[in-house]
Amino acid sequence: MQFSKYTKEFRTNTIIALPIMLGQLGHILVALADNLMVGQLGAAQLAAVSLGNSLVFIALSLGIGFSFAITPLVAEADGAADIEKGRLHFHHGVIMCAVNGLLLFVILLLAKPILYMLDQPEEVVALAIPYLEIVALSMIPLMIFQGFKQFADGLSQTRPAMYATLLANIVNVIFNYILIYGIWGFPRLEVEGAAWGTLISRFFMVVLLVVMLRKQEKFASYFYWGNNEHIRLEEFKVLFKLGFPTALQMLFEVAIFTAAIFLSGILGTNAQAANQIALNLASMTFMIAVGLGVTATIRVGNQKGKGDFINLRRIAFSIFLQVFLIEALFAVGFILLKDFLPPFYIDNPEVILLASQLLVVAALFQLSDGIQVTILGALRGLQDVNIPTAICFVAYWIIGFPVSWYLGKAKQLGSQGIWLGLLAGLTVSAILMYWRFNYLTKKLIIKNQKRLS
Structure with missing residues (x-):
């Protein structure tokens, strides 16, 4: 390769x-x-x-x-x-x-x-x-x-x-x-x-x-x-056809993280504080992936307009590779600094310990979250939004939330269990989004080659 x-x-x-x-x-x-x-x-x-x-x-x-x-x-x-x-x-x-x-x-x-x-x-x-x-x-x-x-x-x-x-x-x-x-x-x-x-x-x-x-x-x-x-009414219909599923995608993701906050609150004040610290750190690094996700939308959309699907696929995979390498670096950083970052937020030994444990899960979380958001951006560039919306719902609410709810109980894994549910949902989303993008781009290349031959 x-x-x-x-x-x-x-x-x-x-x-x-x-x-x-x-x-x-x-x-x-x-x-x-x-x-x-x-x-x-x-x-x-x-x-x-x-x-x-x-x-x-x-x-x-x-x-x-x-x-x-x-x-x-x-x-x-x-x-x-x-x-x-x-x-x-x-x-x-x-x-x-x-x-x-x-x-x-x-x-x-x-x-x-x-x-x-x-x-x-x-x-x-x-x-x-x-x-x-x-x-x-x-x-x-x-x-x-x-x-x-x-x-x-x-x-x-x-x-x-x-x-x-x-x-x-x-x-x-x-x-x-x-x-x-x-x-x-x-x-x-x-x-x-x-x-x-x-x-x-x-x-x-x-x-x-x-x-x-x-x-x-x-x-x-x-x-x-x-x-x-x-x-033109038909122009608004085109915008709605793309915008409504995308709004649902964001709603499903925002809702699962909001649910994680509520589940942490059930465990107590310290668990909720630890969750907020880990989530705040993960949100900052997530901005890198968001930027590359929008970049995927822009560059894939450009290549779609040109009808150059071979380069479309290559450029998209360059973005997936780039975000993976960046998020892998953050993952290593989270693991190495898991005991040093939480004290910047609070001076509570129990909260610091819980937050440091969550940062280990967040290290893996980075990879799945970064990959899924950039592939989702690439699919948006192809104007493929309905199937990805269904994938988001299944990954977050049929798989991720039940895992968070079950493992997040005090008798199970507590805060770590909640985050393992988020990790499971994001990982499933990343895998299914990749399958969808791989399938669509191969299909477009074959169709375009047949048209030109």
Whole structure:
């Protein structure tokens, strides 16, 4: 096997993926800034932000899932040098995202009573409700931002969204500081101040991204409506056909990790704290795989547009190999540093011990999670979403969750058992996704060869 034909693509993969990774990290830093700054106010305020964001995160996963439909369609049109089709996908995609943002805003407002049903302290719920109301409004600019971001990603231009996201973080921190603590004559809004900081930064983020895109020559032909263009129902159907299954994929994955948090809570406070530490570390390294997964969508979509299925397969496998090598390095790091990383989070011997045990499972977890998310991205580039959605459901909820539930009991393996269930689900997902991609690409190559002969 000639590895050079795969490794020579690593540089191109990295150039596309790195801004996506940094952009994803930027979104994590928004939540981190809110937690750190609100945490200075007290435990109840911090718990309120966490409680409000639990609903926001579920809504966010659905909205982002729908927006992911834009990237493979634009990438395919770009590969085929069809600007008119790419422009249609872009315009209708942004409209779809704006409507989704409005719907998610309304849904989050209607979902407020759920907070009272989660058996949370009344003081925490009272603080979480106004926070949720303001952050819910930020779903509108955030989803519009996603529409423009996914369009730019489809053209392999991943840097503008990264710059907008990172600068929005600075805006968020500034307004958090002013409004949470009441600096420079502004009112002291505390938890609500963090929500206003998030809302302002997200409006800033979308405006900045649109300005940056409009100024670049590559995007100029996409920012006007042609004489033959109008709102087309069939275009929305295409976007929905790709977006809805992708949203379900993200929902299934978010839900299984949320279930792991609840299962850890049954074991006690220390088990839940250990779970949070391991999950936070794994989430940071997961951003690498997410960046390469989007790269797989872009590059596979390009090759699909060109009709070059042999190179499509080679490029996709280069991304799978690259993410495997990177995640293997992280896996070794987790094992070697399992006793050194948890103390950075907490000074509790029992929590540190539990977290170090989970990091051993997380080491293997890295490999399966990285592989499955990049193959899923490649399948999205092929616009194959229905079977992968079924695979996600089976892997996470028919296999992974029962294992977590059974082995996660105190009489079984406890916290480690919960994570072994996650590992089982992600591993099955990776294997089945690989089988699906291998089958489809071989079929496309054979079909294309027959057509040309």
